[in-house]
Amino acid sequence: NAGVTQTPKFQVLKTGQSMTLQCAQDMNHNSMYWYRQDPGMGLRLIYYSASEGTTDKGEVPNGYNVSRLNKREFSLRLESAAPSQTSVYFCASSEEGRPNEKLFFGSGTQLSVL
Amino acid sequence: QKEVEQNSGPLSVPEGAIASLNCTYSDRGSQSFFWYRQYSGKSPELIMFIYSNGDKEDGRFTAQLNKASQYVSLLIRDSQPSDSATYLCAVVYGGSQGNLIFGKGTKLSVKP
Numbered sequence: 001n002a003g004v005t006q007t008p009k010f011q012v013l014k015t016g017q018s019m020t021l022q023c024a025q026d027m028n029h030n031s032m033y034w035y036r037q038d039p040g041m042g043l044r045l046i047y048y049s050a051s052e053g054t055t056d057k058g059e060v061p062n063g064y065n066v067s068r069l070n071k072r073e074f075s076l077r078l079e080s081a082a083p084s085q086t087s088v089y090f091c092a093s094s095e096e097g098r099p100n101e102k103l104f105f106g107s108g109t110q111l112s113v114l
Numbered sequence: 115q116k117e118v119e120q121n122s123g124p125l126s127v128p129e130g131a132i133a134s135l136n137c138t139y140s141d142r143g144s145q146s147f148f149w150y151r152q153y154s155g156k157s158p159e160l161i162m163f164i165y166s167n168g169d170k171e172d173g174r175f176t177a178q179l180n181k182a183s184q185y186v187s188l189l190i191r192d193s194q195p196s197d198s199a200t201y202l203c204a205v206v207y208g209g210s211q212g213n214l215i216f217g218k219g220t221k222l223s224v225k226p
Contacts, residue, residue: 040122042218043158043202059215090157100146100165100206103214105157 002026006091006106013081013113021076021109023091029104031097032074033058034066036087037108043090049074050097081113116141116207120217128225133190135220137203140184146206147179147186152219153199162188193224 004025013019025032033048045058049068063085065077074093078085089109094101117140127133135149146165150158164170164177164186176189186205190197203217 040218042118043204043216045214100163102160102163103150103158105159108157 004106010110017081018079024073025093029093031094033092034076035090038087083113086113116215118205118215118217120220123221126223133193135188135201138185139205141207144205148204149188150202151199195224198224
């Protein structure tokens with residue numbers, strides 16, 4: 001049982017390049033999330049998808065777009081990468097998206113924008 | 115402004131001691147509180163959650179919630195070197211998981 005799988009694990013981009021971070025979960029969860037984690041800033045929510053077909057902005061959505069491709073997959077796209085987007089990105093999922101639910105996290109993507 | 119405050123540490127305790135991690139939050143209406151553990155270079159994992167005032171125990175871990183004072187704490191009894199990690203406090207503001215706010219984390223170091 002893989003849980004939440006993120007690809008790639010590491011990526012280096014030049015300023016202005018675009019890329020898509022992929023995330024898939026095999027737990028039949030309805031809700032999925034993208035977080036970024038920066039030193040001294042903690043985890044901050046970028047976007048989330050409460051259910052298939054819906055997406056909502058989180059705390060720090062600027063510079064990102066998301067796609068909930070189906071129930072399993074939730075991708076995060078950087079259209080024009082900036083050095084400020086250097087961070088560790090975590091995808092997560094939860095069963096129904098209720099406030100008291102456990103989040104299951106992927107292993108993370110270390111992104112550097114030069 | 116929705117805030118979750120934690121002392122960044124590092125908090126250093128000897129093996130076998132009790133480690134006490136604290137967290138304060140700004141919204142009196144918050145109902146759900148979580149502690150995630152994150153080892154260096156790894157992803158967070160949930161270790162405790164608490165919704166009601168008082169204590170909740172799970173093995174060596176005890177979560178304490180005081181809504182009147184707006185703080186939540188995590189006690190780790192008989193601390194082990196394997197407990198060395200960053201502990202993230204998380205609080206739900208409002209009715210959706212999209213309003214889950216994480217603190218910056220407290221780094222715990224348990225010395226053998």
